[in-house]
Amino acid sequence: MAASESFVIVGGGMAGAKGAEALRAQGFDGRITLIGDEQHRPYERPPLSKDYLLGSSEFDDAYVHSPEWYEQNSVELRLGTRVDRLDRALRQVELSDGSHAEFDKLLLATGATPRSLPVPGSDADGVLLLRRVGDSDRIKRTLADVERLVVIGAGWIGLEVTAAARQAGVEVTVVETAELPLLQALGPEVAEVFAALHRERGVRFRFRSSVQEILTSGGSVAGVRLADGADIDAQAVLIAVGAAPEVSLAQEAGLRCSNGVLVDATLRTTDPNVVAAGDVANAFNPVLGRQIRVEHWANALNQPSVAATSMLGGDITYSDLPYFFTDQYTDFGMEFQGHVTPDGYDEVLFRGDVESREFIAFWLADGRVLAGMNANVWDSTEQIKSLITTGTRIDRNALTDPEVPLTRALAG
Known part of the structure; x- marks a missing residue:
């Protein structure tokens, strides 16, 4: 690979930073420009709803690399x-x-954007979303100031912020359209475990419910009104109803997109000069x-090395x-680890003590x-991974x- 290349x-998150790291590790000695719209250098996002939000870690711990790393590895950062x-x-x-930046090869690592809720009051002071460090800081300040929070959406982000809020002494009501939290991700058998976990901490759930309006007073959140007409008092609302892959650049450029940027197993798009990785990649x-897009840390960590090889x-x-x-x-x-859909498995088997929450759950189809x-x-x-990847029937008693x-x- 010529040094003149x-x-x-494009994307200043973990996937982008790991892409630059992988290119240098694999011997590329040309120019690397990493462009991100945040002022911060690339950082990991899981702490924003976990340790950093709880105040048990510093934001510096979330950075992917030190400031010196980019200079030492001749990676040009174009932040903000x-x-x-x-x-x-x-x-x-x-x-x-x-300005513009020319490229011989391009990595799209544009991530995903939290979905908003198109209801009256969604722009009120006290309505929260979580994606960036500024969002986490705002939630942290809010949890220190309010007594009651409504969380709309019982997915991973919603439940992690709910846990942080309860630990801060805030009363929480979670509003969810399904009949259990995490139902699409885990199915009812394991979703019940999470429902019990939060109920024991005093969380109130409103299942099979949707928000019709965010109530306001003087421009600030005063509660929510549900579709059935019930009102819930609150001084803040977190909207956690999922995220949409940020595909606008790819779509406008004519790349194939469907629930993300479509890429093959090598993470190449329909343009041989463009690859994609992280939350935006439907690989x-x-x-x-099958094609699958996963909005989780492991993809942002591991996909970029494959994308770099393709570039x-x-x-591989x-x-x-x-x-x-x-x-x-x-x-x-x-x-x-693994992948299941609500109608794609036959049963769930448990190993260990579900009541004390020390167990392993296995989703099975055809044994x-x-x-x-x-x-x-x-x-x-690693043992669980082996059970999945071998594709072999299991011994139920041993499992x-x-x-x-x-x-x-x-x-056998």
Whole structure:
């Protein structure tokens, strides 16, 4: 790869930073320009709803690299700069400051944007979203000032902020359209575990409910009105109803998009000079045999090395299983790997004590493990991964007996 070549990375988050790191680690000695619209250098996002929000870690701990790393590795940071247009024919991106950057290869790592809620009052003072460090700072200040919070959406972000709010002594009501939290991600068997976890901490759930209006007083949040007419008092509202992949650049440039930027297993788009990684990438996973977009830290951490190889002309595939983790309250943590859909599994088997929340849950179809979640049971991720990737029928008794090594759970 000639030193005169220029590679551009659009997106100043973890995926972008790891892309630059991987390019240098794989021997690229040309120009690297990393463009991000935040003033901060790239940082990890999980602490924003976990340790940093709780005040148990400093924001400095979230940075992907030190300031010196970018200088030492000749990575040009263009921070506080938005990319307005991708011109594939001219191989350049047009920037919000009126300049442009030319590229031989481009990595799209534009991430995702929190979805808003199109209801009256959604622009009131005290309505919160979470994506960036400024959002986390605002939530932290809010939790110190209010007595009652309504969280709209019982997904991962909603529940993690709920846990932080309860630990700060704030009363929380969670409004969710489904009948359980995390139902789409986990199914009813394990969703019940999370519902119980939060109820024990005093969280009130309003399931099968939707918000019709955010009530205001003097321009500030005063509560929410549900579709059934019920009112819930609150001084703040967190909207946590998911995120949309930031595909506007790709779409306007004519790249194929569907629930993200469509890429193959090498993370190449329909343009051989453009790759995508992280939250925005809807990638073909050869293990799962399907396209999948995952908004979790592990993709931002691991996909960029494959994207870098593709930019350098290599041909390896990204075949990692989807992986994510959560920590809620001081006594519950879990890791999940694999992939399930609400109608894509036959049963859930448990290994360990569900009541004390020290267990492993397995989602099965046709006697084979599709996904596994270890809750407060550590050092088991590689064994769970093996059960999933082998695609072999399991021995149910060995799988559910904590006294039997997981390695003996494969039937035959």
